Amino acid sequence: MKEKFQFDDEQLEQFRDVFAPQFVEKGNSILLQGDICKYGAFVTQGCLRSYVIDSKGREHIIQFAPENWWIAEQLSMARQQPAMYNIDAIEDTHYLAFTNEYYTRLNALNPQAKDMFNSLFMNSFHAMQKRLISHLSATGEERYVEFNKTYSMLATRIPQKMIASYLGITPETLSRIRKELVRK
Amino acid sequence: MKEKFQFDDEQLEQFRDVFAPQFVEKGNSILLQGDICKYGAFVTQGCLRSYVIDSKGREHIIQFAPENWWIAEQLSMARQQPAMYNIDAIEDTHYLAFTNEYYTRLNALNPQAKDMFNSLFMNSFHAMQKRLISHLSATGEERYVEFNKTYSMLATRIPQKMIASYLGITPETLSRIRKELVRK
DNA sequence: CGTGGAGTTGAATACGATCAACACCGGTGG
DNA sequence: CCACCGGTGTTGATCGTATTCAACTCCACG
Numbered sequence: 001m002k003e004k005f006q007f008d009d010e011q012l013e014q015f016r017d018v019f020a021p022q023f024v025e026k027g028n029s030i031l032l033q034g035d036i037c038k039y040g041a042f043v044t045q046g047c048l049r050s051y052v053i054d055s056k057g058r059e060h061i062i063q064f065a066p067e068n069w070w071i072a073e074q075l076s077m078a079r080q081q082p083a084m085y086n087i088d089a090i091e092d093t094h095y096l097a098f099t100n101e102y103y104t105r106l107n108a109l110n111p112q113a114k115d116m117f118n119s120l121f122m123n124s125f126h127a128m129q130k131r132l133i134s135h136l137s138a139t140g141e142e143r144y145v146e147f148n149k150t151y152s153m154l155a156t157r158i159p160q161k162m163i164a165s166y167l168g169i170t171p172e173t174l175s176r177i178r179k180e181l182v183r184k
Numbered sequence: 185m186k187e188k189f190q191f192d193d194e195q196l197e198q199f200r201d202v203f204a205p206q207f208v209e210k211g212n213s214i215l216l217q218g219d220i221c222k223y224g225a226f227v228t229q230g231c232l233r234s235y236v237i238d239s240k241g242r243e244h245i246i247q248f249a250p251e252n253w254w255i256a257e258q259l260s261m262a263r264q265q266p267a268m269y270n271i272d273a274i275e276d277t278h279y280l281a282f283t284n285e286y287y288t289r290l291n292a293l294n295p296q297a298k299d300m301f302n303s304l305f306m307n308s309f310h311a312m313q314k315r316l317i318s319h320l321s322a323t324g325e326e327r328y329v330e331f332n333k334t335y336s337m338l339a340t341r342i343p344q345k346m347i348a349s350y351l352g353i354t355p356e357t358l359s360r361i362r363k364e365l366v367r368k
Numbered sequence: 369c370g371t372g373g374a375g376t377t378g379a380a381t382a383c384g385a386t387c388a389a390c391a392c393c394g395g396t397g398g
Numbered sequence: 399c400c401a402c403c404g405g406t407g408t409t410g411a412t413c414g415t416a417t418t419c420a421a422c423t424c425c426a427c428g
Contacts, residue, residue, distance in 0.1 A: 062316075
């Protein structure tokens with residue numbers, strides 16, 4: 001969710017040359033908890049999500065990645081260590097896969113690529129921090145309203161129970177919140 | 185909390201040459217919300233904290249930084265934009281200040297510095313993600329037990345109300361959790 | 369059709385927040 | 399040296415938000 005590319009056309013052209021186009025069917029995974037994350041995905045059509053399963057067996061969604069967003073477990077990819085979360089497809093999805101090798105080739109093409117990715121990573125960090133703060137200071141209803149403002153394009157196409165999972169509330173609670181908001 | 189330096193002695197020597205030693209008295213701030221973050225701080229003695237004030241006037245602690253940890257608002261520093269949080273001293277604190285300029289000089293001394301900082305930043309990101317997940321999946325009691333395990337050195341020297349703020353619960357609730365844990 | 373997942377609604381419950389009172393220092397000034 | 403004060407932590411009572419468990423509707427898909 002937090003990693004939106006803001007590159008110009010020329011840069012996007014470079015990406016198409018360097019990255020490998022892939023397809024994944026709705027419901028299928030591209031990364032499983034415990035595996036090594038071999039590549040990140042820049043979504044061109046469809047939507048991916050990353051999530052964890054906690055000790056009580058409940059799913060918690062970390063991030064959605066619709067068109068023009070990217071998703072990966074950076075730490076697992078960079079350090080070749082087991083991934084702590086899963087990534088799968090909410091819809092049939094086309095994406096560009098970039099491995100560490102592709103990343104190196106991109107650096108050769110464009111030496112500023114590293115700084116671009118760092119900047120992107122900083123955005124992610126900032127977004128995650130804001131999300132944590134909203135959990136520390138806001139109610140479920142406030143978080144949902146905020147979510148709708150920020151990710152309005154997603155609110156309609158993502159199942160409610162996944163939005164609930166992202167917001168850290170149960171589907172029932174989200175249903176009641178929505179009812180209450182309509183009433184107002 | 186999340187940014188612990190794991191450098192060897194030689195690297196630490198370089199830091200001492202490049203960074204500026206500073207001192208801040210207990211209760212005083214080194215960064216105010218809305219200001220531009222001019223430098224980060226590597227704590228050599230004492231303890232700093234970063235926190236935000238939400239719309240209801242409540243404090244939420246983002247991070248503690250005791251000895252050998254560092255703290256900064258990276259985004260504000262890198263982009264020269266207003267800081268979203270405050271940094272102040274919980275104890276009388278000695279630290280090494282590093283500005284963007286110092287950072288450049290360090291790069292000249294040691295070209296791998298950038299990768300080191302990136303790696304460090306990735307650690308922070310990972311820690312923040314785990315903290316978010318614990319808010320999505322665990323109770324206050326579970327988070328407190330986890331906190332004590334991970335940051336045992338801090339649990340004794342930090343006021344309880346600040347630990348409560350870090351955990352996202354009220355001081356009263358933390359007091360009751362502690363009482364309950366003693367009973368067990 | 370009919371089956372299963374998604375969403376809704378209800379009732380009971382749990383967890384933590386809030387408000388208020390009080391005990392316990394640690395420091396300051398008379 | 400003691401009295402007072404403010405801040406920290408504790409405890410109690412009450413309230414609010416969200417969870418849990420269960421039943422039911424609706425719809426998409428086989």
